[in-house]
Amino acid sequence: MAEKLLYYRKKKGITQRQLAESIGVKHNSISAWEKGTNAIDIEVLYRICCVLGISISDIYGRYGSYxxxxxxxxxxxxxxxxxxxxxxxxxxxxxxxxx
Structure with a gap:
């Protein structure tokens, strides 16, 4: 999941700080999540997905039949x-x- 978060954040073209500000967390939280050292609360994960324009399935790497x-x-x-x-x-x- 950490790698997918990093991938989609960069694909969106936003910094860790920009993502953090848009979801209401500290920027070092994004860094910890992208390194895989901390877990993401499901509510925060939902907000991240909304900002990045992706689904929770995208973050977990599950794409159905596509x-x-x-x-x-x-x-x-x-x-x-x-x-x-x-x-x-x-x-x-x-x-x-x-x-």
Whole structure:
């Protein structure tokens, strides 16, 4: 989990201090979490995920059937909704010009 937190924070392009300020903790907490020396409270983890635009599953490295690091949480939700609405798939394919 520590490596994923570091990865997604850097992918978002924010510093430890910026992340800490946005979730209301001290910046040294972020450092400890990224090193794996301290555990993250679930409520704080949720706030981190909101700031980084990812899911808790992303942090734990569990991606369901997608497995791609380049898909955001929102993109996975869109794919799941698309798969669950076969009657809309043709319309979406037309809009996106997919044949």
């Amino acid at each position: 497995g791609a690091d380049d898909l955001s949480f929102t993109e996975r939700q869109i794919i799941e909704a698309y798969r669950g609405q076969p009657e809309m798939q043709t319309a979406v394919q037309r809009v996106l010009d997919i044949r």
